[in-house]
Amino acid sequence: MAVFQAALVNELEKLYKKKKALAALLLSLAVIVIGQIIIVGVRSGFGLRTAGSMEFPMLVLSVVVNTILPLFTALVTIDSFSGEFAHNNMRITLTRPVSRLKIFAAKITAISIFILATLLLLLFFSIMAGFIFNTNSATLDSFVRTVFSYIVSLFPMVVLALGIVLLTNLLKSGISVFFVSILIFLGLKVLGVFFSQYSSILMTTQLDWYNLFLMKSFPLAKIMRQFLIMLGSSIMLFTAGFYLFDKKEL
Template sequence: MTTFIASLQNELMKIFARKKFFVLLIIEILICLLSGGVNYLIGKASAGAVSTSLMLSNMPMNMLSFFIQIYIPLMIFMASCDLFTSEVQDGTIRASFMRPVSRFKLYASKIAAITIMAVIYLAVLFILTTAMKLMGGAGIASAASVAESFFAYFLDIFPLIVVVLFAAMLNQLLNSPSLSIVICVIIYIGLYILGIVVPQASGLMFTGYSEWHNLWLGVTLPFMTMISKIGLLLGYGLVFGCIGYYLFERKEV
């Protein structure tokens, strides 16, 4: 466990040593502030027809849809490329293989580091949008809705882990960092669009479960249906994780 934690800290340092992830976090904050400002101005401009508190009341959930399906997956693809393909191309992966840590722990620490980065983006989004919601006049009475929003954000971490495993697996098949990002984005968008064009296929692809909270909050599905969907998402995670690790274990640099 000690070697895994040390490896995880090393991988996290690699991610946050790259300024682009701080810049992209700032962009996320600016997007939230801009959206909140627009909603606030619409509420004020309506002269009471639409209350400001109403415009800001659903900020956490409205912003979640865009970030969980598009923005954060893009960050995951970039981080996966940096920790896998880029290290293979520049040869720094050799230093990692020479450290006293097994390849399994090294691979797991990279997966965990990328997941932690994604969760940080998600946590910042929740805190910021919830703060705007409360400042908009939602007040203490909205404690239940805040708890519901928190639960929704927590649930959506699980499909993000599958996206991390998916990106890590693809990065074992490619040697070019730029090509890696392009392929990840193309396949992800392709599967996502396919799920929209063919609704029947959406339930069979992991991209159709990015808003995982929709299955648990509000009107829930029958128990057996829920079990099958949990099994499907878990199956994707296991397949991506096993294939990715197998290729990483056999990698020669």
């Protein structure tokens, strides 16, 4: 366990020093600021009712999990695998007295922590912005649902990251992985529209899993079905990704 912790700390330090993590945070905060400016402008200019203090964080989440967060998750994931192979940094990592499984697991854990940290910071700043501009529309129930929605959004994002990890071990070039990831992401979005009856098995549709927790009648069966699909997908992607990672020669 101590060896894994050391590997994880090393991976987190690498992420901390990279500008992509900071760029993801700044761009996400820009979404909050621009979104709130638009909402205030619409309300003051047209006199229309806009998003309340707890509705605004959900608007931010719906935008971020379908655009910015998948993009930067892909960039961070590609940098953690393809980037290190390209710059021969992986050779240094693998010479340490740590098994490849622990290194692989540490990288996945570090990426998951990056995603969770981004979600929690977005949650904090979007709630603060919502309270500042819409102080009288919050309830305890809406607050709890909002917090829970941000937390559960971690799981589908990790599944997406595992899919990108698989691609990084299939393709040599990080640029190739990035563009293939975008094409697959857009392709799955289109498939979700035209084949809505099968959309629950698609990664892109699973990004909106949090919506199930916002329904008044708690759909436990749908939630568990989606959870089991994502769990099965994550196990298969992790296994396939590690198999390719373990077979790579430096």
